[in-house]
Amino acid sequence: MQAADGSGDGGAAAVSGASGEPAVVRLSLRGEPVVSYVLTIDAIVDSPRTTLQYVWRRAGEQRRLEGPSYLVTAPDIGCEISVLVTPVGSNGALGAPQQAATAGAVCVAPEVPHTLREWVQRGERRFDGLFDATDRERSLLLTGDKIKVRENRNKVEKTVMKESHALARLEYGTDELTFMLVLPSVKRASPLTLRAKSAFQRDLIYLALKAFSSPDSIAALPTAATSLKPATALELNTPEPSGARSPASSVTSEQADMSDAVRRVQLATKFKNRTLGSFARRKSKE
Structure with a gap:
């Protein structure tokens, strides 16, 4: 981590303040600039009554975050994360602000690209356990050319929205779970606000x-x-739900819905034919 003195060795930096002003005495930034990791500011101030204000920045742009910690997310990739720390005295007076920054740009753990390639080669990846703004459960299905929003209706899963990859985009909300899925061709329901099961699921x-x-x-x-921490690595490597279908199957997800409907019609027709046949045999005996 880059310390306030620019040493970049992760150690704390001594900071002096003008006499009578609140001051940060030592400042350092802990954590790895890797997606899913947390950056934390450690600061020692001149007085127990001195508080701190935090302004986090990504590539110089202020983030809507406060507090001594910062969760590194996928949109941070390739950017430097920095934080400006300002001491505040008990009388409201502001001391000299101090800055700390990551020693380099945000990266992904080495397991992530390998897993992404596997998903793309397979031609399908499904994410379950999402909830919309009305607390209705949704799933997202990424296929070779589209992203599909799916839900269960009367115990039958159906695609309710879809968009091509090239047009769809994802925007993060202000908390660690919420995101907006923007589907330009689905104007009536876009953007769709969804809540992920975890911050890392949103990143994935x-x-x-x-x-x-x-x-x-x-x-x-x-x-x-x-590498990823064990709990996060487990989430990355969680297999697809049993209901997910491989593109190598003879039907796609949407075709499966149609196939179920066809089977129901066939069974109903078969039952009807049997009933009519039984009725005809009884009439002939009479």
Whole structure:
């Protein structure tokens, strides 16, 4: 991490303040600039009554975040994260602000590009357990050319919205779970606000959409030497739900819905024919 004195060795930096002004005595930034990791500011102030204000920036642009911690997310990839820390005295007086920054740009863990390639080669990836603004459960299905929003209606899963990868985009909300899925051709319901099961699931959806839209972009992802933490790695490697279908199957997800309907009609017709046949045999005996 880049310390306030620019040393970049991750150590704390001594900071002096003018006499009588609140001051930050030592400042350092902990954590790895890797998606799913948390950056944390450690600061020692001159007085127990001195508080701190935090302004986090991504590539110089102010983020809507406060507090001593910053969750690194997929939109941060390729950017430097910095924080400006301002001491505030008990009387409201402001001391000299101090800054700390990551030593380099945000990267992804080495497992991520490999997994994204597997999904793209398979031609399909599904994300379950999402909820919209009305608390209705939704699923997202990425296929070779589209992203599809699916839901269960009367115990039958159907695609209710879809958009090509090239047009769809994902925007993060102000908390760690919410995102907006923008589908330009679906004007009546776009953007669709969704809540992910976890912050990393939201990151995976963001990265998967880009990977399916432009497979060559996977190779361009900056990769860190730091691996994912065990819980996050488990989430990355969780297999698709049992209901998910491979594109190698004889039907696509939407075709499966149609096939179910066809089977129901066939069964109803078969039952009707049997009933009519039984009725005809009884009439002939009479």
